[in-house]
Amino acid sequence: MTSTTPDTGAPYDPHAQVHLGVFQVGVGSLIWDDPAAAPHVAIETFVHVVKLLERGLFDAFFLGEGLRVRENRGRVYELDVAGRPDAITQLAALAGVTEKIGLVATQNTTYNFPADLARRLASLDLLSGGRAGWNIVTTDNAWTGANFRHGGWLEHERRYERAGQFVAAAKELWSSWEPDAVADSGDAKSWARPGAIRPVERHTDLVDFRATATVPGSRQGRPVLFQAGDSDGGRELAAAHADVVFSANTEFGKAVAYAADLRARLARYGRSPDSLRILPGASVVLGDTVREAEEKARWIYHQQVSPARAIAYFEQYWGTDLSAYDPHGPLPDIPPSEEELDPSRGTLPIERRKGKLALIAQWREKAERENLSILDLARAVTTRHDPFVGTPSQVADRWAEYVRTRAVDGFNILPDQIPASLEDIVDRLVPELQERGLYRTAYEGDTLREHLALPPLAPEGVRP
Numbered sequence: 504m505t506s507t508t509p510d511t512g513a514p515y516d517p518h519a520q521v522h523l524g525v526f527q528v529g530v531g532s533l534i535w536d537d538p539a540a541a542p543h544v545a546i547e548t549f550v551h552v553v554k555l556l557e558r559g560l561f562d563a564f565f566l567g568e569g570l571r572v573r574e575n576r577g578r579v580y581e582l583d584v585a586g587r588p589d590a591i592t593q594l595a596a597l598a599g600v601t602e603k604i605g606l607v608a609t610q611n612t613t614y615n616f617p618a619d620l621a622r623r624l625a626s627l628d629l630l631s632g633g634r635a636g637w638n639i640v641t642t643d644n645a646w647t648g649a650n651f652r653h654g655g656w657l658e659h660e661r662r663y664e665r666a667g668q669f670v671a672a673a674k675e676l677w678s679s680w681e682p683d684a685v686a687d688s689g690d691a692k693s694w695a696r697p698g699a700i701r702p703v704e705r706h707t708d709l710v711d712f713r714a715t716a717t718v719p720g721s722r723q724g725r726p727v728l729f730q731a732g733d734s735d736g737g738r739e740l741a742a743a744h745a746d747v748v749f750s751a752n753t754e755f756g757k758a759v760a761y762a763a764d765l766r767a768r769l770a771r772y773g774r775s776p777d778s779l780r781i782l783p784g785a786s787v788v789l790g791d792t793v794r795e796a797e798e799k800a801r802w803i804y805h806q807q808v809s810p811a812r813a814i815a816y817f818e819q820y821w822g823t824d825l826s827a828y829d830p831h832g833p834l835p836d837i838p839p840s841e842e843e844l845d846p847s848r849g850t851l852p853i854e855r856r857k858g859k860l861a862l863i864a865q866w867r868e869k870a871e872r873e874n875l876s877i878l879d880l881a882r883a884v885t886t887r888h889d890p891f892v893g894t895p896s897q898v899a900d901r902w903a904e905y906v907r908t909r910a911v912d913g914f915n916i917l918p919d920q921i922p923a924s925l926e927d928i929v930d931r932l933v934p935e936l937q938e939r940g941l942y943r944t945a946y947e948g949d950t951l952r953e954h955l956a957l958p959p960l961a962p963e964g965v966r967p
């Protein structure tokens with residue numbers, strides 16, 4: 504290691520590999536209204552995407568969870584799809600048309616129930632031949648929970664307390680079906696030890712159930728555990744339980760600091776730096792030249808924050824109908840409603856749900872100072888994940904630095920366009936990565952755990 508190598512809590516690795524997943528969130532930034540876009544809730548689109556990714560030798564395809572369509576004053580927010588099918592149902596269908604790719608469902612621990620969710624994830628894992636993953640989130644959005652399951656607002660710390668208990672209970676359920684309870688459980692025998700089906704129970708103020716598992720373990724033992732959420736509580740949950748983190752720290756300096764912090768936490772749980780993969784979100788815009796890539800990136804961003812979206816964005820803050828205002832004109836001259844935003848409703852980033860009057864005053868000042876229209880201001884204040892913009896060879900070189908310094912172990916691609924962004928990556932970026940020895944040329948294993956090169960589970964399958 505040279506003196507300039509950043510400290511990521513793991514040694515420089517010239518042979519490090521890029522692991523790739525795709526996070527198809529379905530809402531927010533995807534450009535669905537482009538004529539080249541595939542229909543957003545059609546099974547054909549999902550089948551096409553997942554087969555494309557399998558051709559590109561991706562580790563995983565994964566879906567977000569939203570239990571309610573995002574809307575603004577009773578209308579669906581422009582880029583947010585008019586429907587978001589249940590993730591586990593979608594992934595079960597995709598398991599039947601694929602052989603290798605991992606299938607990861609985001610599911611929250613605040614509005615689900617442990618035994619029920621553990622059963623559904625174990626079913627996906629078993630039926631896909633050990634390719635399931637669970638992206639554990641706590642969700643800051645009581646409004647979505649109330650739609651189908653149970654509502655109610657748990658404070659941040661309590662959400663993570665429940666998450667810790669929930670995940671530990673799920674892991675115990677997954678290790679509670681032991682192979683001699685089955686006449687011939689095939690692959691399950693290779694990892695679990697003999698015994699019987701043990702009931703699992705918890706009786707706390709946050710998690711209260713008694714249940715027995717309904718399916719044996721899969722070829723990988725149990726679903727691979729992803730975690731998303733960047734607070735101290737989120738990082739502790741990851742250090743205690745996760746196999747993969749879906750991190751929001753994409754920019755190189757942030758990725759280095761995050762990796763060092765997380766690996767120090769891992770050590771406190773007695774885990775090695777290699778027992779966890781770090782995959783931040785990343786959007787990628789490729790061009791034959793830097794200029795072409797930059798122009799495309801600008802076009803994409805302008806599509807994402809369209810005039811109609813700019814109006815809808817500010818309507819949420821003003822709390823009133825702004826459709827009569829010209830997006831190319833100045834900010835509305837009417838005052839916003841006095842009412843604060845509902846903190847339990849997650850259409851907007853959580854840090855922007857408080858103190859809206861002060862925020863609007865800041866925006867007014869900025870717009871006047873810089874002579875910005877409604878649309879200009881919306882583009883200036885809405886953030887996006889740091890995109891990798893450049894030629895395929897430039898992006899491959901940057902990724903080599905990221906993985907070899909162990910700042911990350913790969914990326915979760917956040918596509919802007921489906922399928923175009925992903926076709927670009929599979930057909931143009933993957934060959935560049937392969938040329939540099941950064942990426943597999945064939946799948947070497949069958950399970951998601953194997954694709955991620957995670958250490959095998961302990962013989963008992965899980966650490967409860």
Ligand SMILES: Cc1cc2nc3c(=O)[nH]c(=O)nc-3n(C[C@H](O)[C@H](O)[C@H](O)COP(=O)(O)O)c2cc1C
Pocket residue numbers: 566567568569609611640641642643644731732733734735736737738749750751784
């Ligand atoms: C990369 C990423 C993806 C997420 N995806 C979802 C999702 O699909 N559904 C959801 O309810 N919450 C999702 N979350 C939000 C988390 O549930 C969590 O509420 C939020 O990040 C706040 O946690 P924190 O305070 O630990 O950062 C995601 C968070 C991150 C960082």
